[in-house]
Amino acid sequence: MDLELRHLKTIRAIADAGSLTGAATALGVAQPALSAQLKRIERTLGGELFQRSRQGVRPTALGEMVLERVRVLLPTVRELQEEAVRFTQATQGMPRLRLSGTHGPLLGGVLDRLAGSHPSAPVTTHTSWSEREIASMVIEGRVDFALIGACGQSLPPEADRLVWREIGIDPVFVMLGNGHPLAGRTEIDLHELAGESWADVPGDGCFADCFAAACARAGFTPASVYETDTASCVHLVQVGRAVGLCRATFPPTPGMVTVPLAGVPLKWRHLIGWHSEAPAAEAAPEVVAHARAAHAEAAERSVSYAKWLAAHPDEEGGGGGHNARAGAD
Known part of the structure; x- marks a missing residue:
């Protein structure tokens, strides 16, 4: 051997x-x-x-x-x-890019824009529920860019070792089946959903704790929370088994609606990260620009989010891209 x-x-x-x-x-x-x-x-x-x-x-x-x-x-x-x-x-222009992200429309939007701008540059993707796994892959050089989310103002994983840029901040909406009694509302107070079962995708950040804290402030403890993949969450909502938690940019889906929560008890920050010393760091400005454009396009496609933005023009983090950073350049 x-x-x-x-x-x-x-x-x-x-x-x-x-x-x-x-x-x-x-x-x-x-x-x-x-x-x-x-x-x-x-x-x-x-x-x-x-x-x-x-x-x-x-x-x-x-x-x-x-x-x-x-x-x-x-x-x-x-x-x-x-x-x-x-x-x-140096000799061929845009390099091969490797993107890793949590499940959601943003990763697909970035991939679409990169493929359109550089049709000859290969782009590969990897998805995971774990923000920590994705950050570790960037540090180890297995991927070039990480697209993740963080709850509220919590720090992203490996904040001292990676460069992070904020793509946008969205309110968290609820998904309701078309037949739900509150499906026609323009917004819902969280305490009105006290008796519901919930559906959400898994993750290793603090979102589950933030949701539990928001429910406690609203005066209840969730009866049950189903942590499963996005398709299963949608199905549980469509058949009336649960109400779901989603980012405001969640795309329109038959059989259900997305509705804002009054007072914005939960927010979701979209972040993109990379290693400052990695070869692909030179492409970071363009990739960040594509990510922000993809986020803006996703916000425009959501009718409920567009209405919310029009009604809350001064709300902090209302879908805009910001220049906040964590970690060193």
């Missing part, structure tokens, strides 16, 4: 974690598979790299020698990759 880059990363992960269990978790593989891979690597290198004990693992003399080389080689390979991408950018 010839050594590959992934084998060197495995050796470093085991040394950094201090145990096979910790390394398996960090690498996202099963521990038996990791143990088998380590044995193959050790056979290739001619001896044991780690001494196993109940306390974990620690490098042998051979392991220390190998780790010394690994910690030089891996950064060198990463620098080679970054230099190659920078060279390609």
